[in-house]
Amino acid sequence: MDLHRPSVHTMDRRRFLTALGFSAAAVPFVSGRFSVSAFAEQTAVSSGASPAVSAASGRLVLLSDTHVGRFPRYRFTVDWLIECVSEITAMDPRPAHVLIYGDLSFNVGELGDYRMLREIFKPLDDAGIPWTPCMGNHDRRETFSEIFPEKAAQSLVPGHLVFKAETEYADFIMLDSLNVGKVGGKVSDDQKDWLNETLKKQTKPTIVGAHHPLRETQVAKILESHSCVAGYINGHWHYWHTNDQPTKLPNMVMPSSGLWGDIGMVHAELTQDSANFTLALRDSFPQGKVRSSNVPGREEQTAKKNGLQWRLDL
Ligand SMILES: [Fe+2]
Numbered sequence: 001m002d003l004h005r006p007s008v009h010t011m012d013r014r015r016f017l018t019a020l021g022f023s024a025a026a027v028p029f030v031s032g033r034f035s036v037s038a039f040a041e042q043t044a045v046s047s048g049a050s051p052a053v054s055a056a057s058g059r060l061v062l063l064s065d066t067h068v069g070r071f072p073r074y075r076f077t078v079d080w081l082i083e084c085v086s087e088i089t090a091m092d093p094r095p096a097h098v099l100i101y102g103d104l105s106f107n108v109g110e111l112g113d114y115r116m117l118r119e120i121f122k123p124l125d126d127a128g129i130p131w132t133p134c135m136g137n138h139d140r141r142e143t144f145s146e147i148f149p150e151k152a153a154q155s156l157v158p159g160h161l162v163f164k165a166e167t168e169y170a171d172f173i174m175l176d177s178l179n180v181g182k183v184g185g186k187v188s189d190d191q192k193d194w195l196n197e198t199l200k201k202q203t204k205p206t207i208v209g210a211h212h213p214l215r216e217t218q219v220a221k222i223l224e225s226h227s228c229v230a231g232y233i234n235g236h237w238h239y240w241h242t243n244d245q246p247t248k249l250p251n252m253v254m255p256s257s258g259l260w261g262d263i264g265m266v267h268a269e270l271t272q273d274s275a276n277f278t279l280a281l282r283d284s285f286p287q288g289k290v291r292s293s294n295v296p297g298r299e300e301q302t303a304k305k306n307g308l309q310w311r312l313d314l
Contacts, residue, residue, distance in 0.1 A: 055129070056093040057168035058270040062277070063098065064211075064235030064254035065261075067138065068117045069106020076291035077106075080258030080282065081120055084265050089127045096167050098129055099174065101235035101254050102136025102211025109140025114147035132165040134174035136211035136235060137183050141176075157194050164198070169270040170230065170314055171202065175210035177217050185212025185236070187219055195219060199226040205314040207275065209233035213245055213253065220247040230275065230312045238262060238287075240279050242310045252277060252310045260287045262305065274314055281306040 066081050067074070088098060105113035124131055133151065135141060141161055145152035156162045160176040173195065177185030187195075187210065199206065199222070206228045213234050214220045223229045224247065231250040238261025241253040255262035264281040284302045285295045 053092050053094055053127075055096045057096050059091070059093065059095045060167060060268040060270065061088050061091075061095045061098045062101065062233070062254060062266040062268060063257045064101035065103040065136070065238055065256035065259060066100065066117070067103055067106045067256065067259040068120065069110070069113050070116065071106065073290065074106065074259070077258040078116065078120070080263065080291075084257050085120055085123050088129065089123045094127060094129055096129075097165050097172075098124060098131040099165060099172055099209070099233075100131060100133040101174075101209055101233060102134045102177075103138040103235060103256075104133055104136070104144070105138050105140070107138050109138065109143045111143045111147060114144055118147055130165070132163045132172070132174055133161070134163070134209065134211055135161050135176045135178040137178060137185065139178055139211075140180070141178065156198075157188075157191050160188065160191060162191060162194070166204075167270065169272055170205040170207055170275060173198070173206060173208045175208065175217060175219070177210040177212040185210065185216040187217045192219060192222060196222050196225075199223075199228060202226070202228040204228070205230045205275075205312075207231050207233060207312070211235045213237070214247055214251065215245065220245075220249065223247070223249055230314055240264075240266075240281070240305060240308065242308075250310070250312055255279065255281065258291075260285060260289060264306075270314070272314065275312040277310040277312075279305060279308045281308075 063084060067077050068081060088095060104117055121131060152161060154163060156164060162176050163174045165172040175187055175191060177187050179186040207230050208223055209232060210217045211234060213236060214232060223232060229249065233252050235254045237253050238256040239253065240255050240262045243250055245251045254266060255264045257265055262281055263283040264279060267278045267280055269276050281302050285293055285298055289295055
């Protein structure tokens with residue numbers, strides 16, 4: 001198995017865009033030729049990746065709520081994500097996959113946000129580290145698909161962006177819970193049917209995720225009825241939590257990579273028997289504050305949570 005690429009059933013781009021409700025011919029194929037904004041150029045992203053470093057098949061990195069945008073006040077969010085990417089590409093061995101649990105865009109899925117994200121993630125692409133996203137309430141399928149047509153073409157459910165990332169010891173299903181114009185999430189009936197049928201055929205432990213929590217995605221019953229499902233992961237809340245959602249299934253809520261809440265990423269090491277997730281926390285401050293805010297107790301709070309773990313039996 002080639003661990004450098006998510007093994008997915010593909011759907012061609014024209015069919016995908018048509019399913020989204022607009023003409024594929026009307027959408028320029030921008031991959032590799034969009035003009036990079038002045039803001040994105042300031043990111044000065046360079047891969048620094050050595051081709052000699054190999055990937056560890058059980059090592060993954062999880063990100064969420066990257067909220068990339070061009071607002072100067074939130075430039076720190078972009079800088080933090082660039083730092084995350086730089087740390088990921090410097091890992092030795094490298095991770096076999098990076099998973100991103102939604103809200104990639106700053107607010108409403110603007111094309112410019114995804115163009116910046118494309119620049120910021122270029123070192124991952126250059127290093128051959130595959131990444132798989134899911135859509136959050138601040139994303140938009142059409143603009144994401146325009147900037148990342150190669151990702152959109154891998155969606156498994158027409159009209160949505162649903163992916164399965166296969167790794168050596170477990171597969172990760174990334175559902176699409178974007179309900180456009182609403183903060184809350186929803187998983188469509190056709191996705192639920194697809195999920196149920198897919199889980200029936202799974203031969204590996206499977207970790208299902210979406211941007212939104214289970215109380216909104218309403219897939220707990222489906223997940224609990226399949227013994228292959230090891231756990232559920234979501235973003236949206238920006239604060240690390242584990243095992244406090246209404247399900248018997250183990251569950252984890254991701255930090256944000258850099259906007260507000262718990263700021264950091266999650267490292268995962270999988271073996272045949274277990275998946276161990278470790279929180280790498282850089283900072284923690286409430287919504288409405290920014291990186292440079294004076295928040296009493298912030299360092300203690302960060303130190304208290306940094307390194308917390310979540311373990312799944314596979
Ligand atoms: Fe968010």
